[in-house]
Amino acid sequence: DTEVTQTPKHLVMGMTNKKSLKCEQHMGHRAMYWYKQKAKKPPELMFVYSYEKLSINESVPSRFSPECPNSSLLNLHLHALQPEDSALYLCASSSGLAGAYEQYFGPGTRLTVT
Amino acid sequence: EDQVTQSPEALRLQEGESSSLNCSYTVSGLRGLFWYRQDPGKGPEFLFTLYSAGEEKEKERLKATLTKKESFLHITAPKPEDSATYLCAVQASWTDSWGKFQFGAGTQVVVTP
Numbered sequence: 120d121t122e123v124t125q126t127p128k129h130l131v132m133g134m135t136n137k138k139s140l141k142c143e144q145h146m147g148h149r150a151m152y153w154y155k156q157k158a159k160k161p162p163e164l165m166f167v168y169s170y171e172k173l174s175i176n177e178s179v180p181s182r183f184s185p186e187c188p189n190s191s192l193l194n195l196h197l198h199a200l201q202p203e204d205s206a207l208y209l210c211a212s213s214s215g216l217a218g219a220y221e222q223y224f225g226p227g228t229r230l231t232v233t
Numbered sequence: 234e235d236q237v238t239q240s241p242e243a244l245r246l247q248e249g250e251s252s253s254l255n256c257s258y259t260v261s262g263l264r265g266l267f268w269y270r271q272d273p274g275k276g277p278e279f280l281f282t283l284y285s286a287g288e289e290k291e292k293e294r295l296k297a298t299l300t301k302k303e304s305f306l307h308i309t310a311p312k313p314e315d316s317a318t319y320l321c322a323v324q325a326s327w328t329d330s331w332g333k334f335q336f337g338a339g340t341q342v343v344v345t346p
Contacts, residue, residue, distance in 0.1 A: 219265025
């Protein structure tokens with residue numbers, strides 16, 4: 120089973136709201152990722168966790184706060200977002216980081232900031 | 234600087250009309266090249282991983298090949314359900330690139346009946 124699940128599927132939030140995106144995988148993968156994707160653009164890496172520790176932060180604004188509670192779960196906490204943050208947010212996982220491991224993506228959360 | 238370029242940007246095919254997509258890359262040390270298909274509003278779906286020049290992989294109507302400078306995704310006798318955006322991504326060998334995919338801009342394929 121190569122499934123990554125994400126909730127919610129859609130989210131509309133105001134600029135003063137606090138919300139969270141959730142991601143889960145049960146493939147035993149030890150690396151998990153958050154990406155942001157704008158229309159007609161490729162995914163853009165935001166954060167990478169390896170063995171539940173933050174490994175890569177691609178200079179993402181602090182209004183995005185990742186969390187990895189355990190090896191199967193990944194959260195993205197959102198606070199005081201801007202309209203330009205509206206996008207498809209994708210979670211992915213892979214076996215690890217050190218090898219050329221394929222990443223398996225979830226279906227995404229469509230976020231609209233009003 | 235590492236670059237991944239996909240061509241064409243868009244491709245319109247008649248059902249049954251075979252064609253190829255190109256992904257050219259300039260990476261100092263390729264660790265792996267990955268192909269994905271993405272349907273509108275959904276996450277990318279993994280298709281293939283290629284590791285070294287000369288390698289080929291097939292899945293149904295799709296065949297991916299790799300040379301030292303580029304990869305091709307051949308679509309043989311496409312059907313309308315093959316309509317999607319096809320993304321190419323590369324991972325370089327350098328330690329600080331681990332976990333980082335460099336994506337091309339994608340090729341949008343439309344197959345008409």
